[in-house]
Amino acid sequence: MIRTEHLTKSYGPTRVLDDVSISLLEGKLTAIVGANGAGKSTLLSIISRLLDADAGTAHVDELDLATAKSEEVARRLAVLRQDTHMTSRLSVRELVSFGRFPHSGGRLTAEDDRIIAQSLDFFELGDLGDRHLDQLSGGQRQRAFVALALAQDTPYVLLDEPLNNLDMRHSVRMMRHLRGLVEQLNKSVVIVIHDLNFAAAHADHIVALKDGRIIEEGRPVDVMTAPILEKIYELPIDIHVIDGIPYAIYFR
Amino acid sequence: MTTSTRDDAPTTSRDRRARSRRTLIVSSSVLAIASLLSLFVGVVNVAPWSIFEADTDAYRALVIARIPRLIALLLAGSSLAVAGVIMQQVTRNRFVSPTTAGTVESAVLGIVLATMWFPANSLLVRMLVAIATSLLGTFVFIRILRRIRIVDIIVVPLLGLMFAAVVSAITVFLAYRYDLLQLVDTWTTGSFSRVLRGRYEPLYAVLIGGVVAYVFAARFTVVGMGENFAVNLGINYHFVLNLGLVIASVNTAVVVVVVGAIPFLGLIVPNVISMWAGDNLQRTLPLTALAGAGFVLVCDVLGRVVRRPYEIPTGTIAGIVGAVVFIALILRARTDRT
Amino acid sequence: MSTTATVGRPAGPVVDSIRRVRRWPISVRLGIMASIAVGVALTYQFALVTGAWDYAMSLRFRQLVALATVGAGTGVATVMFQTVTHNRILTPGVMGFDALFRLVQTMFVWFFGSAILVDLDVRVRFLVNAGVMTIFGLLLYRWILRRTTRDLFVLVLIGIVLGTLFGSLTLFASRLLSPDDYLTVQDLVFTSFNTIDPQLLTITAIVTVLAIGAAVPLFRQLDVVTLGRDNAITLGLDYRRVVDRTLIIVTVLVATSTALVGPMTLIGLIVANLARQLLPTFRHSVLATGSALIGVIVTIGGQFLAARIFDFTTTLTVCVNFVGGVYFIWLLMREAKL
Numbered sequence: 001m002i003r004t005e006h007l008t009k010s011y012g013p014t015r016v017l018d019d020v021s022i023s024l025l026e027g028k029l030t031a032i033v034g035a036n037g038a039g040k041s042t043l044l045s046i047i048s049r050l051l052d053a054d055a056g057t058a059h060v061d062e063l064d065l066a067t068a069k070s071e072e073v074a075r076r077l078a079v080l081r082q083d084t085h086m087t088s089r090l091s092v093r094e095l096v097s098f099g100r101f102p103h104s105g106g107r108l109t110a111e112d113d114r115i116i117a118q119s120l121d122f123f124e125l126g127d128l129g130d131r132h133l134d135q136l137s138g139g140q141r142q143r144a145f146v147a148l149a150l151a152q153d154t155p156y157v158l159l160d161e162p163l164n165n166l167d168m169r170h171s172v173r174m175m176r177h178l179r180g181l182v183e184q185l186n187k188s189v190v191i192v193i194h195d196l197n198f199a200a201a202h203a204d205h206i207v208a209l210k211d212g213r214i215i216e217e218g219r220p221v222d223v224m225t226a227p228i229l230e231k232i233y234e235l236p237i238d239i240h241v242i243d244g245i246p247y248a249i250y251f252r
Numbered sequence: 253m254t255t256s257t258r259d260d261a262p263t264t265s266r267d268r269r270a271r272s273r274r275t276l277i278v279s280s281s282v283l284a285i286a287s288l289l290s291l292f293v294g295v296v297n298v299a300p301w302s303i304f305e306a307d308t309d310a311y312r313a314l315v316i317a318r319i320p321r322l323i324a325l326l327l328a329g330s331s332l333a334v335a336g337v338i339m340q341q342v343t344r345n346r347f348v349s350p351t352t353a354g355t356v357e358s359a360v361l362g363i364v365l366a367t368m369w370f371p372a373n374s375l376l377v378r379m380l381v382a383i384a385t386s387l388l389g390t391f392v393f394i395r396i397l398r399r400i401r402i403v404d405i406i407v408v409p410l411l412g413l414m415f416a417a418v419v420s421a422i423t424v425f426l427a428y429r430y431d432l433l434q435l436v437d438t439w440t441t442g443s444f445s446r447v448l449r450g451r452y453e454p455l456y457a458v459l460i461g462g463v464v465a466y467v468f469a470a471r472f473t474v475v476g477m478g479e480n481f482a483v484n485l486g487i488n489y490h491f492v493l494n495l496g497l498v499i500a501s502v503n504t505a506v507v508v509v510v511v512g513a514i515p516f517l518g519l520i521v522p523n524v525i526s527m528w529a530g531d532n533l534q535r536t537l538p539l540t541a542l543a544g545a546g547f548v549l550v551c552d553v554l555g556r557v558v559r560r561p562y563e564i565p566t567g568t569i570a571g572i573v574g575a576v577v578f579i580a581l582i583l584r585a586r587t588d589r590t
Numbered sequence: 591m592s593t594t595a596t597v598g599r600p601a602g603p604v605v606d607s608i609r610r611v612r613r614w615p616i617s618v619r620l621g622i623m624a625s626i627a628v629g630v631a632l633t634y635q636f637a638l639v640t641g642a643w644d645y646a647m648s649l650r651f652r653q654l655v656a657l658a659t660v661g662a663g664t665g666v667a668t669v670m671f672q673t674v675t676h677n678r679i680l681t682p683g684v685m686g687f688d689a690l691f692r693l694v695q696t697m698f699v700w701f702f703g704s705a706i707l708v709d710l711d712v713r714v715r716f717l718v719n720a721g722v723m724t725i726f727g728l729l730l731y732r733w734i735l736r737r738t739t740r741d742l743f744v745l746v747l748i749g750i751v752l753g754t755l756f757g758s759l760t761l762f763a764s765r766l767l768s769p770d771d772y773l774t775v776q777d778l779v780f781t782s783f784n785t786i787d788p789q790l791l792t793i794t795a796i797v798t799v800l801a802i803g804a805a806v807p808l809f810r811q812l813d814v815v816t817l818g819r820d821n822a823i824t825l826g827l828d829y830r831r832v833v834d835r836t837l838i839i840v841t842v843l844v845a846t847s848t849a850l851v852g853p854m855t856l857i858g859l860i861v862a863n864l865a866r867q868l869l870p871t872f873r874h875s876v877l878a879t880g881s882a883l884i885g886v887i888v889t890i891g892g893q894f895l896a897a898r899i900f901d902f903t904t905t906l907t908v909c910v911n912f913v914g915g916v917y918f919i920w921l922l923m924r925e926a927k928l
Contacts, residue, residue, distance in 0.1 A: 074826025106810030571758025
């Protein structure tokens with residue numbers, strides 16, 4: 001389980017995370033939502049060890065992220081950042097093989113090769129393995145980076161806006177892939193996402209942040225109600241239930 | 253660094269003009285007082301009343317050395333700053349300046365060539381050859397800059413560094429063969445200790461460039477907004493662009509021949525003024541010139557004081573002061589933004 | 591991006607041959623580089639001997655070891671430095687590392703006087719200098735990298751400025767010295783390449799081999815650094831430790847090569863970029879090897895040109911700066927991104 005207790009972080013006078021205590025469920029797809037500047041990315045950065053919290057703790061299982069060996073954490077928790085910019089030319093397979101670094105320290109074993117091939121196949125990248133990243137479309141690139149996180153073969157996967165740069169078709173496929181990670185491979189997946197309706201349609205659990213605090217969490221049907229959403233986004237939002245899934249309508 | 257100040261937008265243009273006139277008056281008075289005081293700093297003790305006591309040592313020091321030195325300082329400082337601001341404006345790049353575009357190195361190459369070809373040369377011959385090579389160097393640099401395919405602002409100072417390295421490699425190659433290496437050092441580190449009556453007067457040539465620059469100031473500003481914009485306003489883009497580069501190259505070459513190169517001046521002074529007062533050259537050109545003169549004056553006086561009775565070249569002091577100021581500016585600009 | 595951009599352009603003979611080279615397997619390419627390196631070394635050792643054979647052999651061998659040390663050390667250091675700064679333009683030379691070495695030497699004389707230094711064993715002197723430089727350089731560059739690691743633009747600017755700053759500070763410090771001390775510094779800083787001190791050579795060669803040996807275990811971790819700081823950290827890399835160790839090794843390598851042949855600002859830039867062009871891989875075991883081999887070829891070949899072909903009428907640094915500058919400008923004009 002990923003657990004944070006009283007996490008607090010400020011940039012100068014602005015407090016971006018304010019006493020956030022949260023437990024992310026195992027074997028589920030959790031979506032973190034909230035308006036711009038609500039603290040979603042900061043929360044994810046602290047859990048990913050990219051930022052230090054001012055106060056509070058974060059744990060992955062029994063490992064305290066502030067003190068645990070980075071390598072050990074990397075065998076439990078894989079992270080995909082928003083920024084997939086790369087300075088050097090790598091092929092897709094080379095990129096994905098970096099997922100094995102926490103396990104093998106860069107010396108690939110037969111077992112590593114098998115897992116790399118599996119990850120490529122899972123995201124239908126088998127044919128693109130030898131292509132260079134700069135020859136890929138936005139959707140393929142994004143998939144390659146998620147495959148990298150998968151190759152890390154960790155029980156927990158964190159993704160910061162995995163639908164960035166994806167069109168509708170690729171967004172749906174990405175969400176299905178993530179769903180597959182949970183259902184077929186029994187992983188715990190946490191995503192930060194802007195599109196509420198994708199969260200409602202695919203996530204098991206939604207956590208809503210506002211001004212650095214958790215103001216609501218629960219199943220999609222519980223969180224996706226007009227009063228709650230209006231509180232989160234300060235915008236009147238209608239809910240239409242289609243096939244048992246609540247969809248937010250907020251375009252006018 | 254890349255954006256001009258926007259915080260003064262709400263004030264009316266009349267307010268601003270009044271403000272800049274006030275700034276101009278205040279800063280020129282400060283410079284004038286500092287200049288006067290600088291006359292009395294040096295090895296020989298000179299008192300203010302010495303000027304009325306002809307035929308004393310103090311009088312001679314004042315008339316033969318100190319006053320010419322002051323004039324040379326002010327001319328060199330202001331003209332290099334103006335050269336810098338014009339180059340930045342017409343190339344629309346904050347990092348182009350005489351010391352970052354190979355102009356100085358080309359001028360030094362010219363001096364070496366002149367010394368090789370005409371061993372008994374006069375200052376004037378050297379100056380003409382240096383002007384020719386610095387013009388050539390600057391235009392080649394601009395041509396290369398145009399052909400660069402990487403659209404990234406950091407490439408420009410880097411390209412300047414490379415271009416300067418290539419030009420100085422040629423210079424050193426020649427100087428090595430003709431045993432002129434020591435002379436190259438003299439021209440690459442500017443110093444005013446050699447300035448005496450009768451040996452600096454060609455420096456007055458930069459005044460021509462200064463006047464032309466001021467007349468064309470508004471046009472340089474328009475050219476700085478881009479070719480489309482300039483053509484739209486009926487301005488002969490290429491003529492103004494080339495004129496700007498010619499003024500900058502000629503001024504740089506003249507200064508290098510007479511006193512040597514002064515690092516950072518053409519880069520920092522215009523950038524500081526632009527951050528503080530914007531990019532309207534008609535308004536900022538006089539300020540830039542004053543600030544450039546002030547910068548050199550401070551560096552020169554420091555060089556005279558730090559290790560009396562010896563002198564440390566102004567170029568060396570400028571390299572240190574300029575670098576520290578520049579790094580501080582960059583780091584502060586960054587922390588403000590994030 | 592870069593591939594689509596180059597498709598429509600007519601390829602010159604150089605571009606063609608680079609493309610052809612890229613089709614060969616990497617091991618073959620490394621093999622060819624190694625053979626060229628050996629060939630150049632043999633040519634240097636045995637070609638065009640005039641005068642006493644034995645004397646020439648022993649002198650040339652010492653020079654050869656010195657050149658190979660410099661070439662390999664610079665090659666490895668630059669590739670590593672480029673990776674931790676995430677770009678192909680910054681090299682220790684461009685960031686002012688070698689200027690720092692001279693500054694440390696000058697400051698040393700300033701603090702302790704030349705008398706102590708002259709009596710000191712050349713090996714002890716080198717180790718003390720390299721030690722001081724490593725501590726100082728590490729603190730300084732770690733501070734800069736921490737503050738600006740995500741902002742390449744600022745990093746490049748600061749680097750260029752630092753080079754000038756260290757140069758000016760060195761001049762400044764040398765002006766503060768007494769004439770005797772000044773001469774000592776000149777002797778120390780401008781090591782005579784024609785009579786390489788065997789003791790200095792031994793110690794620098796040993797230090798270089800040790801430093802490269804210490805770098806080898808870092809290569810796999812540097813492969814991960816290629817993915818960027820964030821990805822490297824989430825993959826469990828102790829990012830700070832890797833960067834710090836890299837900086838220590840780089841500083842030591844630069845110190846040794848500067849001690850042997852003096853500063854050669856552009857050599858790292860050519861060598862590392864040629865390696866990355868000819869060996870397009872992220873694997874540092876390959877990149878570092880290739881870069882070291884190219885470094886050896888360039889230094890020995892360059893010195894051969896300067897000494898035998900130009901008959902000592904020019905220096906290695908001049909050759910390297912000229913060829914390096916032209917190559918880099920060509921690279922900037924050809925490639926759409928770095």
